[in-house]
Amino acid sequence: MTDTPATTSRDDDGIPPELARLRHSIDNIDAALIYLLAERFKATKQVGVLKAQRGLPASDPGREERQVARLRELARTADLDPVFAEKLLAFIVAEVIRHHEALAQDHAQDQQQD
Numbered sequence: 001m002t003d004t005p006a007t008t009s010r011d012d013d014g015i016p017p018e019l020a021r022l023r024h025s026i027d028n029i030d031a032a033l034i035y036l037l038a039e040r041f042k043a044t045k046q047v048g049v050l051k052a053q054r055g056l057p058a059s060d061p062g063r064e065e066r067q068v069a070r071l072r073e074l075a076r077t078a079d080l081d082p083v084f085a086e087k088l089l090a091f092i093v094a095e096v097i098r099h100h101e102a103l104a105q106d107h108a109q110d111q112q113q114d
């Protein structure tokens with residue numbers, strides 16, 4: 001089998017052009033979401049290192065509360081379901097906290113070895 005690019009004309013064969021156009025747009029949006037998430041995780045990794053170095057807790061419920069309120073409001077303005085926006089943030093933040101905890105553990109182990 002030969003390699004096929006991510007978006008192939010073969011994928012679009014035999015489907016209505018309008019559907020193909022919309023799927024192309026969806027693929028672009030999905031790509032943007034992946035790049036945006038990667039940037040967000042790069043930033044939160046730096047936060048995790050900083051927190052580990054200073055012995056700060058992985059999670060900050062007050063900050064999360066403010067983020068939820070802000071994103072729910074943004075979602076309303078953008079005509080997106082605020083409940084979905086809150087769930088998405090919770091999903092992402094849970095992963096960030098997992099990373100923070102792993103970084104804190106690594107940092108504690110490094111300290112013990114010194």
Ligand SMILES: O=C(O)C(=O)C[C@]1(C(=O)O)C=C[C@@H](O)C=C1
Nearest residue numbers: 044047059060061063064093096
């Ligand atoms: O802002 C922080 O303190 C973070 O660790 C980042 C972040 C986030 O992903 O936005 C993650 C965990 C905290 O509970 C709050 C926010």
